[in-house]
Amino acid sequence: MAETPPLLEVVDVVKEYGESVRTAALRGVSLTLHAGEMAALIGPSGSGKSTLLHLIGLLDRPTAGSLRLNGQDPTTLSEPALAALRGRSLGFVFQFHHLLPAFTALENVMLPAFGDEGRLSAETRARATALLTAVGLEEKLHARANQLSGGQKQRVAIARALSRNPPLVLADEPTGNLDTVASHEVFELMRRFHRERGVTFLVVTHDPRIADRCDRVIEIVDGRIARDERR
Amino acid sequence: MRFVLFVAFRYLRDARGQTALILAAVSVGVAVIVFLSALINGLQSSLIDKTLGSQSHITLRVPRETPRPLVDATPERAIARQVQVAPERLRSIDQWPAVVASLARLEGVTAVSPMVTGAGTAVRGEAKRPITVRGIEPELFRRIIDVPRRMVAGRFDPGGGSVAIGSVLAADLGVGLGDTVRIVTAEGVSDVVRISGVFSLGNMGVDKTWVLTSLRHAQSLFALAGGVTGLELKVGDVFEADAVADEAQRRTGLAAESWMRVNAELLVGLSAQSSSKTMIQFFVVVAVALGIASVLIVSVVQKSREIGILRAFGTPARRILAIFLTEGAVLGLVGSFFGSALGTLLARFFETVARNPDGGPKFPVVLDVPLYVSASLLATVVGLAAAVAPALRASRLDPATAIGNG
Ligand SMILES: Nc1ncnc2c1ncn2[C@@H]1O[C@H](COP(=O)(O)OP(=O)(O)OP(=O)(O)O)[C@@H](O)[C@H]1O
Numbered sequence: 232m233a234e235t236p237p238l239l240e241v242v243d244v245v246k247e248y249g250e251s252v253r254t255a256a257l258r259g260v261s262l263t264l265h266a267g268e269m270a271a272l273i274g275p276s277g278s279g280k281s282t283l284l285h286l287i288g289l290l291d292r293p294t295a296g297s298l299r300l301n302g303q304d305p306t307t308l309s310e311p312a313l314a315a316l317r318g319r320s321l322g323f324v325f326q327f328h329h330l331l332p333a334f335t336a337l338e339n340v341m342l343p344a345f346g347d348e349g350r351l352s353a354e355t356r357a358r359a360t361a362l363l364t365a366v367g368l369e370e371k372l373h374a375r376a377n378q379l380s381g382g383q384k385q386r387v388a389i390a391r392a393l394s395r396n397p398p399l400v401l402a403d404e405p406t407g408n409l410d411t412v413a414s415h416e417v418f419e420l421m422r423r424f425h426r427e428r429g430v431t432f433l434v435v436t437h438d439p440r441i442a443d444r445c446d447r448v449i450e451i452v453d454g455r456i457a458r459d460e461r462r
Numbered sequence: 463m464r465f466v467l468f469v470a471f472r473y474l475r476d477a478r479g480q481t482a483l484i485l486a487a488v489s490v491g492v493a494v495i496v497f498l499s500a501l502i503n504g505l506q507s508s509l510i511d512k513t514l515g516s517q518s519h520i521t522l523r524v525p526r527e528t529p530r531p532l533v534d535a536t537p538e539r540a541i542a543r544q545v546q547v548a549p550e551r552l553r554s555i556d557q558w559p560a561v562v563a564s565l566a567r568l569e570g571v572t573a574v575s576p577m578v579t580g581a582g583t584a585v586r587g588e589a590k591r592p593i594t595v596r597g598i599e600p601e602l603f604r605r606i607i608d609v610p611r612r613m614v615a616g617r618f619d620p621g622g623g624s625v626a627i628g629s630v631l632a633a634d635l636g637v638g639l640g641d642t643v644r645i646v647t648a649e650g651v652s653d654v655v656r657i658s659g660v661f662s663l664g665n666m667g668v669d670k671t672w673v674l675t676s677l678r679h680a681q682s683l684f685a686l687a688g689g690v691t692g693l694e695l696k697v698g699d700v701f702e703a704d705a706v707a708d709e710a711q712r713r714t715g716l717a718a719e720s721w722m723r724v725n726a727e728l729l730v731g732l733s734a735q736s737s738s739k740t741m742i743q744f745f746v747v748v749a750v751a752l753g754i755a756s757v758l759i760v761s762v763v764q765k766s767r768e769i770g771i772l773r774a775f776g777t778p779a780r781r782i783l784a785i786f787l788t789e790g791a792v793l794g795l796v797g798s799f800f801g802s803a804l805g806t807l808l809a810r811f812f813e814t815v816a817r818n819p820d821g822g823p824k825f826p827v828v829l830d831v832p833l834y835v836s837a838s839l840l841a842t843v844v845g846l847a848a849a850v851a852p853a854l855r856a857s858r859l860d861p862a863t864a865i866g867n868g
């Protein structure tokens with residue numbers, strides 16, 4: 232594993248919030264993620280999991296420290312270049328599905344490529360249809376996002392996260408809002424994409440059963456990495 | 463399909479109630495603008511038409527002789543200036559055919575007509591009326607004032623001992639077609655003419671005094687063989703009349719008077735009316751812009767999380783900006799279609815309700831293509847402008863904050 236350059240490299244990252252009263256959400260986090268890993272990020276509420284995910288996701292910039300994604304240093308990039316890099320290298324799944332309610336399942340999955348390219352290509356449509364079929368929603372392609380069940384929505388969200396074939400998918404409590412059965416289904420889906428397509432996942436979770444089934448568990452406490460175990 | 467259009471239309475369609483309400487507001491605003499413009503433009507052009515229906519755009523005459531002292535003052539001898547205005551005497555324009563030719567070449571002039579005008583009296587039995595005799599070339603004069611279209615009886619073919627007279631004058635004298643009248647001019651010449659036509663130009667002063675005859679006949683009535691007392695001009699753009707008059711005066715040395723100077727008060731009234739129209743339109747535009755802006759602001763706030771999601775997945779900020787600008791422009795444009803239709807209905811309805819006793823519309827409305835085009839353009843630009851602030855706000859949303867924690 233040491234030979235392949237890491238997919239993600241986080242070195243001594245610090246993130247502080249607030250202007251006058253500064254609260255440190257991350258107090259020096261270093262982390263390396265290789266292609267093909269499926270890692271769980273766990274830790275108590277307020278420990279800084281979402282903050283770390285936002286930084287890795289290029290949605291926010293660190294106060295100090297450095298970050299490399301696919302060998303690229305995002306701190307040197309302009310906002311449009313950052314948006315483009317984000318669109319092509321990262322997929323997001325959130326605790327709340329965050330689908331766009333005015334659009335159908337298929338449209339939601341097509342939107343990332345559509346929005347970046349400006350025009351809808353046949354390839355985008357074909358890929359979105361295939362992904363929705365892969366997550367078992369071929370019947371619901373044209374259903375409005377807000378007419379789907381919670382588990383179905385989250386499956387659409389996973390299809391959307393994978394729609395541009397990103398090397399890394401960041402998931403922030405993807406099952407946090409689902410019951411046990413749906414939660415199991417959604418996680419199994421991610422595992423399948425990991426196994427079958429080699430997608431790298433970093434999954435924030437509070438659910439120990441989910442963490443147990445990842446190849447790696449990273450625990451963060453009070454803005455610092457407290458444990459990092461591979462199994 | 464373009465992403466920006468796709469998302470903008472979907473958002474508009476999805477927020478059906480909001481979209482319908484703001485479209486209604488834009489439509490009413492545009493309808494007010496269209497209706498008001500149609501009415502005021504119609505009113506103004508009919509007032510101008512009426513005014514110009516009985517007078518030329520520009521009239522050129524021999525300038526009054528400036529009274530000159532018989533002896534000039536010297537340092538030793540002051541004189542009390544004694545001014546005796548020479549009695550008005552009809553004088554002909556020197557070399558008038560050459561002047562006509564040069565005026566016809568003047569930029570903006572579309573017709574030139576020579577005339578001999580003088581005062582006189584019409585006598586018929588016991589009845590005696592003061593008149594203005596106008597000698598003209600019918601074919602040239604009809605291009606200055608469209609008399610043939612305003613005939614109430616007979617035909618417009620003065621000459622050979624026949625004349626056309628105003629309808630009020632005809633009534634005053636108690637004469638009709640084929641009757642004869644004696645004309646006595648201020649020069650002491652008298653002649654008997656036959657009435658071959660009666661016209662009504664809609665101007666009391668004109669219809670009560672005018673006797674139109676041939677140029678040659680008038681020349682003999684006023685002892686001005688071969689001469690003319692004035693030239694009348696028509697111009698392409700009636701509001702250029704002042705400028706053309708100045709140029710004509712400069713070139714010919716004659717005294718030129720445009721209809722605009724003669725009707726200065728009317729023009730002041732019209733321009734006051736135009737400014738009040740502009741004011742009303744301005745406030746309507748402001749109200750429409752505020753309406754569109756507030757709907758879009760609410761929409762941006764409601765959708766901030768969705769916008770954050772689109773941004774997180776790689777949609778560039780400029781496309782987010784374009785989505786909301788498009789929404790604003792579409793609201794303006796579509797609203798302007800409905801508004802134009804509504805304004806047209808209103809104007810037509812008003813036209814049928816407000817009628818003169820003769821059945822003609824009291825308020826003629828002018829609904830033309832430029833009005834619709836400018837209303838649509840205005841509404842679209844206003845929609846676009848109103849969307850600028852909300853769209854900027856949307857495009858500057860920070861994706862991490864917009865998505866929120868969780
Ligand atoms: N935008 C923000 N502004 C100010 N403080 C913030 C912001 N986001 C997070 N924080 C603070 O940073 C710390 C870490 O928050 P974070 O959301 O990363 O926790 P978390 O581990 O995801 O918690 P949870 O499990 O509850 O989601 C918390 O103390 C939080 O209050």
Ligand SMILES: [Mg+2]
Nearest residue numbers: 280281867868
């Ligand atoms: Mg969190």
